[in-house]
Amino acid sequence: MDRPYTILSCAMSLDGRIDDTGPDRLRLSNDADFAEIDALRADCDAILVGAGTLRADNPRLLVRSPELRGRRRAEGRPENLLKCVVTRSGDIDPAARFFTTGDAGSVVHTGGAGLDTARRALEGHPEGAPPVEVADAGDPPTARGVLDDLAARGVARLLVEGGGHIHTMFLTEGLVDELRVAVAPFFVGQEDAPRFVLPGPFPFTPSSPLRLAEARALGDVAVLRYVAAPDRESA
Secondary structure, rough: OOOEEHHHHHHHEOOOOOOOOOOOOOOOOHHHHEEEEEEEEOOOOEEEHHHHHHHHHHHOOOOOHHHHHHHHHOOOOOOEEEEEOOOOOOOOOOOOHHOOOOOOOOEEEEHHHHHHHHHHHHHHHHOOOEEEEEEEOOOOOOHHHHHHHHHHOOOEEEOOOOOHHHHHHHHHHOOEEEEEEEEEOOOOOOOOOEEEOOOOOOOOOOEEEEEEEEEEEEEEEEEEEOOHHHHHHHO
């Protein structure tokens, strides 16, 4: 495989929104789904979000379960995943929890002027924090540029967790192998609420659709898993 097997995971409302416009993060899933996502993280080598998600949510993106972290350690892997953020501007906060937690370090994928901006920002990276590297993923960054860099780092499985711009970038470039969507049983109904994807030239059309591999219920949350090409489906 010339690039990491790429899984895109998202929770959204029935009207395709991944958050509302309020100051607090909207809960779109339940504990059973969170546990499955934790297990999915534990099976991957790297996890990726966009800079907008980093600024809005200040996530840690860690494997939560002690048992799953212990399994990874027993397999000779770090307890947590390599963390990746995609930013066009390179404007990042080196004190964010994304950069200061975990044991596998992180990569800032950017390009053009963003490379110098990110490197200057990381001069303030806290001493003793996990290592951070800046990588050129194109100007502007592309999903292909990100995946080429991660392949060179030995990443075999990548989990993409948003937001909408990042979902759109990976999907429109046709570089998603598996799509896992958790659908909450309600509507957000706000015009300005963040969307699952933005308009774009998606390769998955009525004549070339994704294949539904699984559909099931976790309480009132519907979990749908699609694959792009059955011959690339991960075991």
